[in-house]
Amino acid sequence: MNILHCDLDAFYASVEQRDHPELVGKPVIVGGLPGSRGVVSTCSYEAREYGVCSAMPAKQAYRLCPQAVFLPPDIPKYIRVSQDVFAILHRYSPVLEALSIDEAFLDVSGCHRLFGSSAQIAKMIKNDVLQETGLLISVGIAANKFLAKLATNLSKPNGLMELGNDEIAEILPSLPVSEIWGIGSKTAHRLNKAGIYTIADLLEFPRSKLETILGSNTDFYIQLCSGKDSRPVLSRSDRKSIGNEITFPVDLADQKEIEQLLLELSCQVAYRVRHASLIAHTVTIKMRTPDFQTFTRSQTLQQGVDADLTIYDIALNMYHQSGLAGKHLRLLGLSCSKLLERNLEQPALFADENDILDKIIDDMKDKFGSAAIKRGSLLNKKGRNM
Ligand SMILES: [Mg+2]
Structure with a gap:
């Protein structure tokens, strides 16, 4: 019984009830507003008693429960809370597979000497999540993913259920x-x-x-x-690579322009690496010449990287060393691989100012979309957007 399925109860609605105590005990519906064509994202358990459920048109939800408080979703806030909750889950096992913003599998094989039985780990998780985020999380325990998720579904809300052979x-x-x-x-x-x-x-x-x-x-x-499911819990570090590439409308030879694009690709890829809470140990660039020959250059690093400018420096250096600088290219790509969970990496003693700048840029992108903010040097290229 080593697989835990953890699922926050009525996540968006619970976060809103936590942040607006006057909503506690009331039907709360997060998602489309009644007059709109939107749908319900999440509703509180009080609203569920009226038959409201996720993915229901907001109009229908309003007919069923006109007294409900309808709220638009605040996704950046939910992402922050989700990261806090996943950080708690991570304390108990490095093998974590996120299914969605509020749901994850945890494989606790090999964690028992440190933390006790699976049921004890589940209790500690529930307690930590409640103490530190004020939210209720349901936890199902079983021998595989299918049964663990079933245990959660059967025990919600505020559930804790272990499905052993007899129960199954x-x-x-x-x-x-x-x-x-x-x-x-x-x-x-x-x-x-x-x-x-x-x-x-x-x-x-x-x-x-x-x-x-x-x-x-x-x-x-x-x-x-038959109660069998052999799929393993896959942590995000099992993702092989994160990358972007761009094919030019016309072949490009201008070094300054290619460097500019390399910077833009570095920022895009680094953002995705950070957003997945990963750190990369290999950076690869890919260049394709007009005769369709493809060249790659890779560098593997002792210390993991996730900063825009660090990745750009590595990529730029490889471009200059490639023998293709100044030659015509029809495609340019950049990817990061050998990805590790950031939490497992030894943290640097001090965050340097580039880290802080990346963090601010990420927050702005989360809030206002990726077009909202770009590094100054990317603005010279007016009108080019990837
Ligand atoms: Mg949930």
Whole structure:
């Protein structure tokens, strides 16, 4: 029982209730406003009692619960809170896979000597999240991802459930097929039409007929229905690389112009690296000449990097050493790989001013979009946007 699924309860609505105590105990709906064509992103449990749910048109939510407080989402705020919560989860295991802004898997194999049993870790997580962020988080514990997520869903809100073999044998067969991870409402409807309502129904159904509904995923779903799921928890560091490239409308040879584009690519890629809370140990540039030959240059570094100008300096140096400086190019690319979780990296003793500048730029991009702010030297190239 080493897989934990952690899911914040009614995340956006709970953050708003936390920040506006007068909303506590009231139906709160975050998302589209009643007069708009928007939909509900999240609603508080008080609103759910009126039948309001996520993805419902705001107009319909208003008909069901006109007294609800409707609020537009404050995504930058939710991202900050999410980062705080994920940092708490990270304390208990380095193997963390984020599913969404408010949901993550944690593999706690090998963490027991440090923190105790999976159930004890789950309790500590719930306690830390409540103490430090004021929010409730539900935690499901099981032997695999499917069952852990199921445990959370069955125990929400403020849940804590461990699904062992006995509980699985008892609970699983009678669950509706819509509870199977990946089965959407359309597929559930088609299964129901074939007379398959529960997991037990599905397992008894002839495999060949099942395949006409579930297609190539049939075996995978049969495994899930048997309580088996061999997918590992993948931390973000398993992502192989983050990169961007640009193909020029006309071949480019001007060194200053190419350096400028390299700076822009560095800023874009570094921003994505930081946003994923990663740090890169390899920087690669890619250059394609008009005859479609592709050249790459890579540098691997002892110390991980995530700063715009550090990555740019490395890229620029490689460009000048490549033998292609001043030659015509039709494509330029930059990528970062050998990515590690930033929290696992030994932090530098002092953040230098470039780090602080990057942080301010990131906050502005989060708030106002990536076009809102650019480094001064990128503004010389008027009108060029990637
Ligand atoms: Mg949630």
